[in-house]
Amino acid sequence: MSETREVPLHAVAHARAGDKGNRSNISLIPYDAALYPLLAAQVTEARVLALFAHRGATRCTRYDLPELQAFNFVIDDVLEGGVNGSLNLDGHGKTQSFRLLSLTVTIPA
Amino acid sequence: MTFLVGNGGGFSGDRVDAPIPVVRSLMARGLPAAMFFETLGERTVALAQLERRRDPELGYEPMLERLLEPILADCFRARIPILGNFGAANPPAAARLVARLALRLGLPDLKIAVVGGDDVMGSIALDQLPVHEADGSIDTKSARLVAANAYIGAEPLVEALRLGADVVVAGRTSDPALAIAPLVHHFGWSFEDWEKLAVGAACGHLLECGSQVTGGVFWDPGFKDIPDPANIGFPIAEVTAEGGLIITKPEDTGGIVDLRTIKEQLLYELHDPAHYITPDVVLDISGCHVEQLGKDRVAIHGLRGHPRPETLKVTASFEGSWLGEGEVSVAGPNALARARATADVLLRRLEMRQLGVRARVDLIGVASVLDSDDGALWRGYEGPEPPEVRIRLAAEGADRDNVDQAAREVLAMLCCGTAGTGGARWRLTPRILTRSYLVLRERVPTSVMVRSAREMVG
Numbered sequence: 001m002s003e004t005r006e007v008p009l010h011a012v013a014h015a016r017a018g019d020k021g022n023r024s025n026i027s028l029i030p031y032d033a034a035l036y037p038l039l040a041a042q043v044t045e046a047r048v049l050a051l052f053a054h055r056g057a058t059r060c061t062r063y064d065l066p067e068l069q070a071f072n073f074v075i076d077d078v079l080e081g082g083v084n085g086s087l088n089l090d091g092h093g094k095t096q097s098f099r100l101l102s103l104t105v106t107i108p109a
Numbered sequence: 110m111t112f113l114v115g116n117g118g119g120f121s122g123d124r125v126d127a128p129i130p131v132v133r134s135l136m137a138r139g140l141p142a143a144m145f146f147e148t149l150g151e152r153t154v155a156l157a158q159l160e161r162r163r164d165p166e167l168g169y170e171p172m173l174e175r176l177l178e179p180i181l182a183d184c185f186r187a188r189i190p191i192l193g194n195f196g197a198a199n200p201p202a203a204a205r206l207v208a209r210l211a212l213r214l215g216l217p218d219l220k221i222a223v224v225g226g227d228d229v230m231g232s233i234a235l236d237q238l239p240v241h242e243a244d245g246s247i248d249t250k251s252a253r254l255v256a257a258n259a260y261i262g263a264e265p266l267v268e269a270l271r272l273g274a275d276v277v278v279a280g281r282t283s284d285p286a287l288a289i290a291p292l293v294h295h296f297g298w299s300f301e302d303w304e305k306l307a308v309g310a311a312c313g314h315l316l317e318c319g320s321q322v323t324g325g326v327f328w329d330p331g332f333k334d335i336p337d338p339a340n341i342g343f344p345i346a347e348v349t350a351e352g353g354l355i356i357t358k359p360e361d362t363g364g365i366v367d368l369r370t371i372k373e374q375l376l377y378e379l380h381d382p383a384h385y386i387t388p389d390v391v392l393d394i395s396g397c398h399v400e401q402l403g404k405d406r407v408a409i410h411g412l413r414g415h416p417r418p419e420t421l422k423v424t425a426s427f428e429g430s431w432l433g434e435g436e437v438s439v440a441g442p443n444a445l446a447r448a449r450a451t452a453d454v455l456l457r458r459l460e461m462r463q464l465g466v467r468a469r470v471d472l473i474g475v476a477s478v479l480d481s482d483d484g485a486l487w488r489g490y491e492g493p494e495p496p497e498v499r500i501r502l503a504a505e506g507a508d509r510d511n512v513d514q515a516a517r518e519v520l521a522m523l524c525c526g527t528a529g530t531g532g533a534r535w536r537l538t539p540r541i542l543t544r545s546y547l548v549l550r551e552r553v554p555t556s557v558m559v560r561s562a563r564e565m566v567g
Contacts, residue, residue: 014327014329014332014333014369014373015373016326016373016374016377018377018378018379019378020242020378020380021242023380025378025379025380027372027376027377029369029372029373031369054480054481054486055481056481063381063382063395065376065382065394065395067395067396067397067398067411068372068375068397068398068399069372070372070375070376072376072379072380072382074381083151083152084429084540084542084543085505085540085542087432087467087468087469087503087504087505088469088477088478088480089471089477089478089503090478094326095478095479098479099479
């Protein structure tokens with residue numbers, strides 16, 4: 001059995017967050033395309049939804065773009081009202097991409 | 110034959126010197142070209158409408174003169190039309206400003222188009238329209254309407270270019286329309302050629318946020334480094350009649366265009382990648398791929414387009430509640446305990462005074478932007494002692510005075526607070542609430558008026 005190690009997504013991928021109302025979308029893009037299947041298996045909708053549970057997120061949908069080697073996560077009700085109603089300094093949720101990048105994945109050592 | 114589209118600004122508040130190297134690059138390359146500016150966020154038009162109420166000659170992009178002055182003469186002489194939604198809530202006044210600027214620069218024959226029709230506040234009854242995007246916080250029965258604007262498409266912008274406009278001043282348009290229009294005008298693409306319009310929409314989508322595709326919002330020191338981030342070059346697209354699309358930037362600038370910047374911006378603010386709805390075409394990037402052709406040059410392949418929707422999006426803005434914010438700092442030994450105590454006392458004070466506001470406390474430096482309204486992250490924080498913490502209270506409510514009083518509780522902590530509390534700031538701001546509707550496009554007639562600078566203000 002080969003060796004593995006646990007790393008934050010930030011070590012192997014990059015991301016960008018955008019908003020529409022109370023919904024956030026966060027892209028996730030591996031630096032190395034060879035990691036695309038591994039991220040597809042480990043960065044599931046359920047794990048991402050759980051990451052944003054403290055903010056009341058109700059649903060997470062992952063769109064896979066294999067040609068682009070990228071994922072798009074759409075997370076509902078995560079922006080505490082969005083720029084319309086949020087008391088958060090970052091009502092647009094632009095910083096949330098780095099919450100996603102703090103999630104850990106297990107990669108070959 | 111290649112046509113170049115340059116972007117000179119991606120939001121109201123962008124770097125005002127950004128257009129200069131873009132125009133210099135377009136001129137040096139000598140190909141037919143256009144420049145566009147996207148300066149209108151979802152709320153910007155409502156804030157501009159409030160500005161216009163105060164002064165009928167205001168209500169457009171406040172940096173407009175600063176943005177255009179260094180490039181206007183060059184663009185006019187090189188026949189590079191400039192398009193922008195910088196007219197905001199008052200395109201005619203913005204056009205007069207451009208005309209005065211043109212006269213001052215010795216360009217009396219510069220032709221300026223005013224595109225109208227997006228402002229539907231007086232013409233469409235919103236309560237009879239299907240709601241597109243909303244949240245439960247808006248009671249539109251009692252809220253006072255500030256602005257209602259339709260996201261119009263590229264057709265009136267093309268008409269303005271056809272009439273010879275050197276500067277096209279619009280209010281609310283779809284962002285991609287600002288790039289689609291000069292392409293349709295130059296190549297003579299049909300408004301039913303969905304594959305070509307998809308290329309135009311992707312071009313607009315990639316360029317509309319300016320530096321976000323050339324290294325802005327991207328750089329992450331040590332992980333995603335970019336050259337000279339103080340001087341990021343804004344993007345230029347190379348588009349061919351057949352629908353080829355390449356993104357690049359001026360050579361003498363910082364920033365970077367590579368597969369990573371392109372992928373991040375392609376997916377920015379997208380939900381279903383197969384259905385990115387614009388007034389002119391539904392863009393589908395689900396099968397697209399990207400190719401690095403050289404330094405700072407990336408081609409986008411495999412874009413698809415589907416027929417445009419029958420409806421346009423109308424975003425209405427309402428006067429909302431009040432937002433009060435206050436901040437103080439603590440630092441040095443035991444800062445975290447003092448910050449936590451300050452947070453608890455602030456919330457207790459709001460309760461004691463029965464101010465009836467919704468409130469939240471952040472411990473900036475421990476957890477704030479990633480936290481929730483109940484402070485789940487900072488309350489559960491077990492990490493190392495932070496060297497400094499800034500405590501922020503945010504309160505919202507319908508009653509201005511109560512919200513103001515809530516924010517001032519932070520100020521009072523200067524004397525009543527923990528040892529070594531300092532650096533208080535507080536402010537009160539009105540909130541703008543938005544709600545989006547769908548309206549049949551034929552209910553939004555547009556208009557185009559073109560005049561020379563001399564005719565407009567001479």
